[in-house]
Amino acid sequence: MRIGNVAGADAMLLNAASATPEKPIRIDQFSDGKGPLRSYIGPGAFGDCIGQLATYTGSLPFLLNVAAPVPVHMEQLAAASSLPWAYRAAPPSSIQNISLDCQALCQLVDFPVHAAKPEEISLDWLELQKQ
Numbered sequence: 001m002r003i004g005n006v007a008g009a010d011a012m013l014l015n016a017a018s019a020t021p022e023k024p025i026r027i028d029q030f031s032d033g034k035g036p037l038r039s040y041i042g043p044g045a046f047g048d049c050i051g052q053l054a055t056y057t058g059s060l061p062f063l064l065n066v067a068a069p070v071p072v073h074m075e076q077l078a079a080a081s082s083l084p085w086a087y088r089a090a091p092p093s094s095i096q097n098i099s100l101d102c103q104a105l106c107q108l109v110d111f112p113v114h115a116a117k118p119e120e121i122s123l124d125w126l127e128l129q130k131q
Contacts, residue, residue: 004039004067004100006046007125012074013081021084027075028090035075035087039067039100042124045115052109061104069106070116071099080118081125 007013012025019025027035041049049066078085090096114120 002063002065002100003046004041004065004071004102007040007042007077007121008128009043010040012078013083013125016081016083019084024084024086025078026088027078027085028094028096029087030090030094030096032096034096035073036094037071037073037097037099039065039071039098039102040077040116040121041066041068042115042121043128044124045111045121049105049109049111056108058108060108064105064108065100065102066105067100067102068116068121069102069111071097072116072118072121076118077121080122 012027015025029035045068046066053060053064075085075087112120
């Protein structure tokens with residue numbers, strides 16, 4: 001398995017606790033005005049996905065990408081999580097799109113329609129924080 005960013009286990013959300021309006025999370029901004037595009041999945045959705053794969057009765061592919069079906073922009077996830085954040089100019093070495101093709105996973109796992117929305121990924125992460 002190749003696993004995308006699990007919300008809360010990724011660098012951005014791990015740094016959320018120390019972010020303040022005076023010291024916000026910095027997100028690279030690219031020439032199109034947007035931030036990095038990444039494959040994310042909420043922790044609850046990840047657990048559900050692994051559970052479905054563990055009980056799948058057919059044969060699984062040799063390689064399987066695991067993330068929500070559609071990648072999200074990091075600034076959308078930060079905003080959905082109500083985190084203080086600000087853009088910074090992306091260094092020339094930064095890569096804007098690092099996302100996984102999860103079509104094969106979607107053939108095997110039932111994802112809720114909203115599983116790839118930044119708000120849902122954030123809610124999934126925030127719900128875990130309460131436990």
